[in-house]
Amino acid sequence: MRVMESLAEQGVTVLFKADAERMREGVRPWSFVASGSPFHEDLLVRTDAASVEACLEAGLPRLRAFGLVIPETSA
Template identity: 70%
Template structure:
């Protein structure tokens, strides 16, 4: 999965993307990764967000939702 290509594709469509690793949650062995997507193309100020154990899990949770909202993604 090409995370950079996904983030670039979202940004090109006007979506702001945040991918975060939280050191505190990682040390506590909680879901350290956060993915947040927001912006004008998402209707009604929808925020697509998840916390997960890995980047891949974040994307597996959020990309289908973004596609449902009509956002074009690579792959």
């Protein structure tokens, strides 16, 4: 995925997680976590949502606010 590659090139570690227990419960099973070391020590963005797309929709604007350059995603 181009967005994840771009973030990694800027020193950001990105993790997506699908939680089976939360999925069974119908409670925002996807998690997106982005942290930045060594270049962005204060960076930590976490979003829990119903889908990967919803995670990106919530998380990417926050990453842009940190000054990261992120390519547009296609819907």
